[in-house]
Amino acid sequence: MDHATINLDARARTLLRTLIESYIRDGQPVGSRTLARTSGLSVSAATVRNVMADLEDMGLIHSPHTSAGRIPTPAGYRLFVDSLLEVRNPSPDEVRAIQSGFDPNASTQDLMDTTSNLLSRVTRMAGMVRLPRHRNVALSQIEFLRLGEGRILAILVIDGKEVQNRVLELERDFGQDELQRMANYLNAHLAGKSLHAVRAELLREMRDVRDDLDAMMLAAIDLGEKAVGDEDPDDVVVAGQTHLLGYEELADMERLRQLLEAFNEKQEILGILDQCIRSDRVQIFIGRESGLDWFENCSVVTAPYSVDGEVVGVLGVIGPTRMSYDRVIPIVDVTARLLGSALGEQPPGDPK
Amino acid sequence: MDHATINLDARARTLLRTLIESYIRDGQPVGSRTLARTSGLSVSAATVRNVMADLEDMGLIHSPHTSAGRIPTPAGYRLFVDSLLEVRNPSPDEVRAIQSGFDPNASTQDLMDTTSNLLSRVTRMAGMVRLPRHRNVALSQIEFLRLGEGRILAILVIDGKEVQNRVLELERDFGQDELQRMANYLNAHLAGKSLHAVRAELLREMRDVRDDLDAMMLAAIDLGEKAVGDEDPDDVVVAGQTHLLGYEELADMERLRQLLEAFNEKQEILGILDQCIRSDRVQIFIGRESGLDWFENCSVVTAPYSVDGEVVGVLGVIGPTRMSYDRVIPIVDVTARLLGSALGEQPPGDPK
DNA sequence: TCCTGGCACTCGACCGAGTGGAGCGCTGAC
DNA sequence: GTCAGCGCTCCACTCGGTCGAGTGCCAGGA
Numbered sequence: 038m039d040h041a042t043i044n045l046d047a048r049a050r051t052l053l054r055t056l057i058e059s060y061i062r063d064g065q066p067v068g069s070r071t072l073a074r075t076s077g078l079s080v081s082a083a084t085v086r087n088v089m090a091d092l093e094d095m096g097l098i099h100s101p102h103t104s105a106g107r108i109p110t111p112a113g114y115r116l117f118v119d120s121l122l123e124v125r126n127p128s129p130d131e132v133r134a135i136q137s138g139f140d141p142n143a144s145t146q147d148l149m150d151t152t153s154n155l156l157s158r159v160t161r162m163a164g165m166v167r168l169p170r171h172r173n174v175a176l177s178q179i180e181f182l183r184l185g186e187g188r189i190l191a192i193l194v195i196d197g198k199e200v201q202n203r204v205l206e207l208e209r210d211f212g213q214d215e216l217q218r219m220a221n222y223l224n225a226h227l228a229g230k231s232l233h234a235v236r237a238e239l240l241r242e243m244r245d246v247r248d249d250l251d252a253m254m255l256a257a258i259d260l261g262e263k264a265v266g267d268e269d270p271d272d273v274v275v276a277g278q279t280h281l282l283g284y285e286e287l288a289d290m291e292r293l294r295q296l297l298e299a300f301n302e303k304q305e306i307l308g309i310l311d312q313c314i315r316s317d318r319v320q321i322f323i324g325r326e327s328g329l330d331w332f333e334n335c336s337v338v339t340a341p342y343s344v345d346g347e348v349v350g351v352l353g354v355i356g357p358t359r360m361s362y363d364r365v366i367p368i369v370d371v372t373a374r375l376l377g378s379a380l381g382e383q384p385p386g387d388p389k
Numbered sequence: 390m391d392h393a394t395i396n397l398d399a400r401a402r403t404l405l406r407t408l409i410e411s412y413i414r415d416g417q418p419v420g421s422r423t424l425a426r427t428s429g430l431s432v433s434a435a436t437v438r439n440v441m442a443d444l445e446d447m448g449l450i451h452s453p454h455t456s457a458g459r460i461p462t463p464a465g466y467r468l469f470v471d472s473l474l475e476v477r478n479p480s481p482d483e484v485r486a487i488q489s490g491f492d493p494n495a496s497t498q499d500l501m502d503t504t505s506n507l508l509s510r511v512t513r514m515a516g517m518v519r520l521p522r523h524r525n526v527a528l529s530q531i532e533f534l535r536l537g538e539g540r541i542l543a544i545l546v547i548d549g550k551e552v553q554n555r556v557l558e559l560e561r562d563f564g565q566d567e568l569q570r571m572a573n574y575l576n577a578h579l580a581g582k583s584l585h586a587v588r589a590e591l592l593r594e595m596r597d598v599r600d601d602l603d604a605m606m607l608a609a610i611d612l613g614e615k616a617v618g619d620e621d622p623d624d625v626v627v628a629g630q631t632h633l634l635g636y637e638e639l640a641d642m643e644r645l646r647q648l649l650e651a652f653n654e655k656q657e658i659l660g661i662l663d664q665c666i667r668s669d670r671v672q673i674f675i676g677r678e679s680g681l682d683w684f685e686n687c688s689v690v691t692a693p694y695s696v697d698g699e700v701v702g703v704l705g706v707i708g709p710t711r712m713s714y715d716r717v718i719p720i721v722d723v724t725a726r727l728l729g730s731a732l733g734e735q736p737p738g739d740p741k
Numbered sequence: 742t743c744c745t746g747g748c749a750c751t752c753g754a755c756c757g758a759g760t761g762g763a764g765c766g767c768t769g770a771c
Numbered sequence: 772g773t774c775a776g777c778g779c780t781c782c783a784c785t786c787g788g789t790c791g792a793g794t795g796c797c798a799g800g801a
Contacts, residue, residue, distance in 0.1 A: 068793050081745050086794065104752050104793045182532055185549050192544065197537055200554050279653065282646045294634045297649075301631065420764050433774050438765065456764045456781050 045116075049088050052076055053097060054121040056089075057109045061359055064286070066106030111324040111358070114336070118321050118362055127367040131159055135372055139379045145169065145199055149274040152352060152376050157277020160365050162356030163300065165275045167310045169342075169349040169380065174199075176235050179223050179261065181216035189216065193265065195232070205263050211256070219257035227261070236265055273307055275300050284357045286334050295331035305329060310351045313339040317348065319370050324358055334358050338365050340373035344381045352376065401440050404428055405449060406473040408441075409461045413711055416638070418458030463676040463710070466688070470673050470714055479719040483511055487724055491731045497521065497551055501626040504704060504728050509629020512717050514708030515652065517627045519662045521694075521701035521732065526551075528587050531575050531613065533568035541568065545617065547584070557615050563608075571609035579613070588617050625659055627652050636709045638686050647683035657681060662703045665691040669700065671722050676710055686710050690717050692725035696733045704728065 045053070055076040059067045069089060073082040089107055092098045097113035100106065109117065127135075138155045139148070149166045156164025178194040187210050193201040211219075227235045239262045278300045287293055299305045309327050313320045322337040338360075339353030352373055354365060397405070407428040411419045421441060425434040441459055444450045449465035452458065461469065479487075490507045491500070501518045508516025530546040539562050545553040563571075579587050591614045630652045633639055639648070651657045661679050665672045674689040690712075691705030704725055706717060 066793090070793075082793095083745055083747090083795095084743090087744090090795080100794085102752065104750085106793070177536070178534065180532075180534055182530065182544065182546065184529070184546060190544075190546065190552055192534065192542075194534065194536060194542070200542055200556075202552050202554065204552075279646045279649045282642050282649070288642070290634050290640070294631045297631045297634070301628075418764095422764075434764090435766095435774055435776090436772085439773090442766080452765085454781065456779085458764070 048078060048080070049092060050121060051078060052085060052088050053092055053109075053113065054117065056098065056107065057113060057117045057121070060108055061361060064359060066101060066108050068106035071106075111326070114323045114358060115326075118323070122362055122366075124363050124366045127364075127371055131368060132371060134159060135368070135375060139375055145380070148376065148379060150276070152372065153274045153276035156352065156354050156369070156372055157280060159368055160354050160356065161277075161280050161283075162354045162360065162365075163275060163278045163281055164352070164354050165273055165306060165310070166352040166376070167307070167314070167350040168272045168274065169344070174232060175229055176227055176232055176265070178228060179265075180220050181211075181260065183211065183213045183216060186210055189260070191260075191263070205260070207260075207263075209256075211260075215256075219260055222257045223261045232265060235261075239265070273303050273310060275303070275306065281356065284359075286357050286359055292331055292333065296335065299329075299331065306355075309337055310339060310353065313337075313353070314341055314348060314351050317341060319366050321362070321366075336360060338362070338369050340369045342373040342377040342380070344377055349377075349380070400430060400432070401444065402473060403430060404437060404440050405444055405461075405465065406469065408450065408459065409465060409469045409473070412460055413713060416711060418453060418460050420458035423458075463678070466675045466710060467678075470675070470718075474714055474718075476715050476718045479716075479723055483720060484723060486511060487720070487727060491727055497732070500728065500731060502628070504724065505626045505628035508704065508706050508721070508724055509632060511720055512706050512708065512712075513629075513632050513635075514706045514712065514717075515627060515630045515633055516704070516706050517625055517658060517662070518704040518728070519659070519666070519702040520624045520626065521696070526584060527581055528579055528584055528617070530580060531617075532572050533563075533612065535563065535565045535568060538562055541612070543612075543615070557612070559612075559615075561608075563612075567608075571612055574609045575613045584617060587613075591617070625655050625662060627655070627658065633708065636711075638709050638711055644683055644685065648687065651681075651683065658707075661689055662691060662705065665689075665705070666693055666700060666703050669693060671718050673714070673718075688712060690714070690721050692721045694725040694729040694732070696729055701729075701732070 052072060056067050056072055059072070059075060069082040069085040072089070073080060073085045076085070089098065092113075093100070093107065095112075096110055097116060098107040098109055101108060135155055138151050140151070143151065145168075149168060153164040153166045156166075158164075174196045176193065176195060177197045178192075180192045180194075182190040182192065184190050184204065187207045189205045189207060189211065191203045191205055193203070195201065227238065230238070239258055243258050243262065278297055281287055281296065282293070287296070309322065309329075312322075312327070319338065319340045321339075322332075324333055324336065327337070334357055335355055336358045337353055337355050339351050341348045341351045343349060353369055356365070404424060408419050408424055411423070411427060421434040421438040424441070425432060425437045428437070441450065444465075445452070445459065447464075448462055449468060450459040450461050453460060487507055490503050492503070495503065497520075501520060505516040505518045508518075510516075526548045528545065528547060529549045530544075532544045532546075534542040534544065536542050536556065539559045541557045541559060541563065543555045543557055545555070547553065579590065582590070591610055595610050595614065630649055633648065634645070639645055661674065661681075664674075664679070671690065671692045673691075674684075676685055676688065679689070686709055687707055688710045689705055689707050691703050693700045693703045695701060705721055708717070
């Protein structure tokens with residue numbers, strides 16, 4: 038982005054900012070005369086034309102055809118959000134609307150659902166929330182249930198409220214009483230530790246002490262490893278896709294189809310969100326920057342959310358590139374904070 | 390529908406059929422001349438015009454404006470599918486494509502997903518599958534897990550492969566050992582019976598013998614009742630909504646938005662499918678017949694599927710009213726049969 | 742050197758008239 | 772009952788003309 042900013046003096050920056058703001062508001066190409074009037078600068082339209090010609094040379098704006106006004110290019114938007122944009126604080130109404138949506142007693146899944154709904158409702162675009170990674174949550178309990186010949190159901194209770202099922206297919210068959218003893222053993226050793234720590238510990242024990250343990254314990258560790266071993270499925274919750282049908286700049290049916298298809302497949306959405314998880318602030322992708330063709334005319338605004346200082350997921354919205362960044366950015370930002378603190382609150386305790 | 394069929398002689402029926410087939414194929418209003426040529430009857434265009442005027446009076450066709458051709462009305466479509474349509478058998482390729490999609494070892498959920506995907510891929514419209522009701526499936530096992538103060542996780546294993554979790558909030562607190570004994574008691578009494586029977590039996594025992602049982606058994610029955618009591622959540626699996634973006638007769642953005650929104654909410658889709666579950670054959674809704682405004686220009690083709698002679702669910706497709714019924718109907722039909730038999734096959738057994 | 746007003750030019754949007762074609766209803770003949 | 776023909780309607784398309792917005796360029800002035 039440096040190469041573009043270098044040669045921009047204050048006047049050009051003001052004009053570019055005014056132009057983009059005007060285009061975002063009205064959706065119409067903006068010409069030199071209106072720009073001269075609305076910019077607040079006391080310069081003539083002709084001067085504005087000269088500046089606009091320079092901006093066009095730099096690839097920041099372009100005209101859709103001779104003698105229409107100018108509209109921003111992706112590079113123009115980029116410069117705009119990076120260094121020209123003044124975000125307003127979210128209006129108190131909006132904050133209240135968001136805040137009231139969070140129920141601290143809800144399960145993680147419900148929290149994700151309401152959050153993405155919230156995002157889409159407030160911004161009138163598509164909202165999405167990456168499910169939190171379970172790295173730092175505590176394993177409350179683990180149980181096994183025999184389903185049939187060599188088929189075991191593993192039940193993980195996490196943080197005292199989330200429940201995960203996994204069906205394990207095993208070579209050897211275990212009786213229910215054996216399974217019970219294994220579960221007792223694992224619970225005694227591992228309950229209360231984070232899933233991350235559990236996994237590490239199981240691997241370590243398996244390596245270190247394979248000879249010292251009796252067969253049952255070894256089998257238990259093996260089983261535990263299998264149960265917590267799989268990464269929990271990466272997933273993302275999306276809401277409000279249909280809002281995107283309303284934007285005329287996305288009216289191309291084929292593009293629209295690809296876009297909605299991407300929301301169904303979720304794979305590419307995941308890819309985009311994962312690119313953002315490293316940043317610690319609001320991040321923005323404009324048009325094809327994410328490398329996806331069907332993303333033309335779309336932008337993403339994301340923010341990571343964290344619990345106890347550790348980033349556990351990302352949320353954001355997808356909308357037309359021509360969106361009100363000054364409004365959307367603070368909304369995404371504050372939503373991320375609120376989700377983080379809602380997740381951080383303690384669940385109904387398990388005092389035993 | 391009777392009132393319309395009465396006065397239609399063979400020639401009028403042929404002409405109506407040809408007209409609708411032609412309109413379905415080309416999407417263009419069809420005029421008297423082309424209709425006279427393509428109908429196979431040796432009558433002149435003028436005669437055809439007379440017949441068309443009659444059909445218009447009966448409300449079966451209408452012209453979008455003076456001196457365009459005619460297009461079918463919903464009533465026309467209705468008559469067409471009820472008594473004029475000759476369904477072709479599905480092409481062997483299509484049958485093979487559908488058949489190869491079914492993996493008899495898949496879980497119910499996976500089976501639903503692949504089925505709706507299949508439907509949408511083969512018909513290039515939106516496919517949907519109503520989850521089967523669990524009336525007739527056997528309870529394999531029931532277990533309880535104490536999550537915290539008064540919070541119990543009930544685990545139902547059904548048919549030896551499906552697992553359902555339910556969190557119960559109770560007044561009284563139970564220890565894990567109490568829960569274990571209750572589960573043992575319930576398993577001894579109920580395992581292998583259908584959920585339906587289980588529910589009935591629990592209710593009966595509760596009423597009949599409330600004094601004879603000791604407190605533990607009474608509590609166990611109460612708990613079991615709570616665990617199986619809730620109907621499992623009604624749900625429907627939808628796939629391929631985005632195919633609908635391609636049809637120009639659905640190009641109205643606002644309508645389209647409502648349509649896709651309905652797919653997200655699922656509530657109204659459920660309503661439509663439930664209306665069809667009583668029928669034992671392929672059923673068709675045309676346009677507003679379902680009573681929903683946003684359904685204009687859309688039709689549904691559904692078929693119930695059954696296991697062991699009992700209807701357990703419905704599947705179908707949604708597409709534009711102008712669809713190839715002769716192709717779609719047999720596809721839906723055969724898919725329903727194949728899904729039924731796939732569900733009927735025995736899961737990996739639990740011989741113990 | 743930079744700004745400004747002026748001017749010619751371009752392009753798209755809009756409008757109205759004209760044209761061709763598809764299709765209909767009606768009528769009179771067979 | 773069927774058919775051919777006539778006149779009519781309406782739509783889609785084209786063409787020419789006008790208008791307005793906007794540009795690029797140039798020459799004059801601070």
